[in-house]
Amino acid sequence: MIMRKKKGLTLVEILISIMLLTIAWLAAVEVAIIGVTMGSISRHKIQATYVIQRAIEDLHRRPFTQITNATAVVSVDTKNTPDNTTDDFIGTQTITVTDTSPYYKKVVVEVSWSERLQLITRAMTERAGTYICNDPQAN
Numbered sequence: 001m002i003m004r005k006k007k008g009l010t011l012v013e014i015l016i017s018i019m020l021l022t023i024a025w026l027a028a029v030e031v032a033i034i035g036v037t038m039g040s041i042s043r044h045k046i047q048a049t050y051v052i053q054r055a056i057e058d059l060h061r062r063p064f065t066q067i068t069n070a071t072a073v074v075s076v077d078t079k080n081t082p083d084n085t086t087d088d089f090i091g092t093q094t095i096t097v098t099d100t101s102p103y104y105k106k107v108v109v110e111v112s113w114s115e116r117l118q119l120i121t122r123a124m125t126e127r128a129g130t131y132i133c134n135d136p137q138a139n
Contacts, residue, residue, distance in 0.1 A: 037117055037118065040115070041115055041117075043089075044089050044113060044115060045124070047089040048089065048111040048113065048124075048126040049128075050076065051074050051076065051089075051093060051111050052109045052110075052126060052127070053128075055093060055095060056107070056109055056128065059095070059107055059109075059130075059132060060130075060132060064105070064132070064134040064135070067097055067105055067107065067132055068095075068097055069095060070095040071092065071093065071094050073090070073091075073092055073093075074089075074091055074092070074093045074111065075091075077089075089113065091111050091113030092111070092112050093109065093110070093111050094111075094112070095107065095108070095109050095110075096108045096110070100131075102134065103133060104131050104132060104133045104134060106129065106130075106131055107129060107130050107131070107132055108127060108128070108129040109127065109129070110125060111125070111126050111127070112125040112126075
């Protein structure tokens with residue numbers, strides 16, 4: 001019996017190859033989407049930290065008696081783009097003041113915002129605290 005050499009690929013082999021290439025391509029797209037999402041989260045965390053830093057610096061400049069609890073909506077637009085684009089940061093800043101003694105106050109500044117992660121939305125929070133001393137010579 002004479003064996004013929006096989007030329008070309010069968011339909012099954014072609015379909016399996018296409019399926020494997022599709023799976024590899026989808027995995028690469030998923031990695032890219034995760035990278036973009038994580039970049040956005042990191043950027044917003046940095047922006048939240050910047051807002052907290054500014055608030056703490058402002059509190060240190062205030063007279064001691066004017067350091068009180070407060071809540072405000074805060075936003076950062078670093079690229080001067082139209083409102084509500086992906087680079088915009090919009091959140092809520094909460095300042096909590098605890099009078100621990102007549103000489104100093106414990107201050108916690110918290111910024112919270114919603115982060116869209118593909119199909120879900122997750123609440124995010126950054127916070128920092130400091131103590132502010134009552135310097136009678138400064139008032």
